[in-house]
Amino acid sequence: MISTSEASPPGRTFFGHPWGLSTLFMTEMWERFSYYGMRALLAVYLAAPVSEGGLGFPTSTAIAIFSVYLSMVYLLTLPGGWVSDRFLGPRKSVTVACVIIMIGHFLLAVPTEGFFFAGLFFVAVGSGLVKANISTMVGHLYQGALEWRRDSAFTIFYMGINLGAFFAPLVIGTIGQKVGYHLGFAVAGVGMALGLVQYLLGRRSLSPHSDLVPAPLDAAQRAALVKKGLLWLLVPVVLYAVVVLSGHYTLNWVVVPLTIIGLVFPAWTLFRIRRDPELTVPERQRMTAYVWLFVAAAIFWMIYDQGGSTLNIFAAKNTDTTFAGIDFPSSWFQSLNPLFIMALGPVFAWLWQWLAARHKEPSTPAKFAVGLILVGLSFVVFLPALAAAANGNLVSPLWLCAIYLVQTVGELCLSPVGLSVTTKLAPEKYGSQMMGVWFLAVTAGDCVTSLASLAGANLDGRPFVVAEVTVAVVVGLVILLFRKRISSRFVGHH
Template sequence: MSVVDKQKIVSSVPQTGFFGHPKGLFTLFFTEFWERFSYYGMRAILVFYMYYEVSKGGLGLDEQTALAIMSIYGSLVYMSGVIGGWLADRIFGTSQAVFYGGILIMFGHIVLAIPGNITMFFVSMILIVIGTGLLKPNVSAMVGDIYSEKDDRRDAGFSLFYMGINLGGFLSPLIVGSVMNYSFHLGFGFAAIGMLIGLIIFLVTKKRSLGLAGTYVANPLSPAEKRKVYMVIGGAVVLLGIMLAVTIPAGLLTIESFIALVGLLGFLIPAIYFIVMYRSPKTTEVERSRVLAFIPLFLASVMFWSIQEQGSTILANFADKRTQLEIAGIHLSPAWFQSLNPLFIILLAPVFAWLWVKLGKRQPSIPQKFSLGLLFAGLSFLVILLPAHFGGEHSLVHPMWLVLSYLIVVIGELCLSPVGLSATTKLAPAAFSAQTMSLWFLSNAAAQGLNAQIVKFYQPETEMLYFGVIGGMAILLSIILFIVTPLIQKYMKGVR
């Protein structure tokens, strides 16, 4: 898109109206707030719904299978974002992508809200995965559309938007988790209502507040290309249908084999990305060096997110089975612990922003910050070892141990996650800037694909070994990354 076109879009958006920011930020803030409310509310109780007995309103799945499915679900959500971004860029624009995504997410939650069987459960997961892939990356892209590139409010606007994400993530587990013991389906119903509210806000306010933002197609396909793409998509759907019809009855495609396939794709797709970028004639020598420097950072990110994302699987199970939930006459829902991560981010993000500014040129380099992120992630798992060591492997532990674990991993997240976004924009080859950002998010997909393979080793009798090995590996990788920082810095070619 030309600079003139970009300025035309910015000019169409009322530039005041939401805490001194463009009026469109109100629309996008609350659309994302309610989408995250629905997503994190559903996710807070999903693993319990899968492994609770049918008599308690659950599906009665094996615990290890439920934990693996939860990880694969998270992996697919991040993978689908790549497709959602491509569809918006080439076919229907970000605004329509957000709308279509919201519709699919809402219907996915409605399917979950209706008592059903395992088939209905997988239908809902497909709808939510596709819907989130359409909405999540594109609503963020629209935030960038409402500011000019030289607008000093731009970073602050993204900070406000990020606050909306975490507010939704903080409130929803508290609300949805409170009704979990009455009915899982009622909780999923709240998630559906949340997405409906988000859609209503988006539709009612976008015309007056967003102007032309999101209405364009950045790199549209020609009519001939569209026909070709539609034929490929149609053929792929038919082929997939035939494969499912053959492999499922034959017992070739099972939950276990699907989990293994997604886990493989979680690493195969990023590997292809790296090879294509490195070998492309559009990539300069300096950029090739930076691509090589990005690889250890990507792998460190995979290790970090592998631990952080277990907050909704292993630590959720730990909260349900190993934690005292009766404190001072108050019954705690195990789902409430899912609110801790966004709460700590809301409280600590301004502190870290101030710290990096205060340190200035004395702040750690990018690889060193990644090393700190891994260190805190490993420590968050080692903390869980202490109550089991002192009180025994079968005793219930005080909830503050779990709170401490979540706090420590959030410190690591604030060292690594925002720094990773910034580093990606700096290290990306010019011809692959958008795709490199997609690659960064695929580190989370790879991490959760990895988790699907390792959560099966979590048992009450192997609990201390599980947390100890994974936490110890993260700390070891942190030390290695810190040691090789000068070498990585050399390949970064001036980027610090």
């Protein structure tokens, strides 16, 4: 048994946890504040007329850019983890990431299209680097006798994520829509700057393990990497130089290749892992089951992430933003999801434990199926709102509230379960990489949305919404039907 003295962290504490948790909590809260604040404005800014301070892109182009940007944030978690493992270590990686994100937001604040897209690139790179490392650093605080506090620590840490995500649209969204989009982006940069200062001031409270580079490259490996990197970089530089100088460059020369990469890379990664000859037969069977769940997750995120694009633009253009006599910016709708998560997350945690104690907890595939069906049904709620807005009418904000509520319940059934099952089904060889593979489901789903937009699909049109509902519900029902067969392949997981 662990004694009280062994189980308690030494020195200053944060809700009974090591003080380092407060440093990471506040850093993540400010990073998420900057990220979700910018995200709440992004699609609206892209689609807003130039006369209103936006870029004036067609809705389909705005959704495609938003979706590709989101997909790259999650795709870049893989190289973000690699950079930490081979070059910088987690602590330095997060420092560099915060600086890159801050620069990105301030570039977004410059009222020039070129600076804007450069800013998106910086924020995506920095966000990928943060996501790959900051959760790892939380884990580093809980070694030995403090291991039993780990789950509680992550609960507190994720509250920081949702607090930042909740307040960001209320602050940054209001400034962006009521004063000016670029000032809103600048405030996001200030938020990240506060997070960086707080992180640097509290860096001594972090675990020494976070300073270590797990598998550093030697001099020869670094030289070879630089040589290969420059050669690979030369190819797109020459290609795009030719395209620009010949006068053929359009935005699609960036969006389309990134969309294709975001679809091909996840498929190739799963195929490569599944066909690895070093995998045992049980591991290969578990990966087959995982592919089912991965596809379900990709479909889920395809619909869910339109909350920041399709639904966000619908809120700005077609929704009455007055309620009980209060006039509010449409970006405030983006605060609903984190609010619902904070309210319902503890309820679901209790519910699963209550059902498990009675041997009635649904299986992982069943939870996935429910989550997928719910996100499909959320767009069933979207259909009457679309019909009501067909003649230029402003619809009640309660429609969007209902959609986001149903989506959040679906998220709580699928997302935490997906993180858990990924660690359970991961082959031994790929144990440290599989969390990045899980994030690729978001990349794949968002790139499907981008591809549909680029192909000319009207994402807020009735036919496409009905198609999305059908795909989500049918795939959810299929997984529900075959849940026992899928679960049988989980046997023997570590």
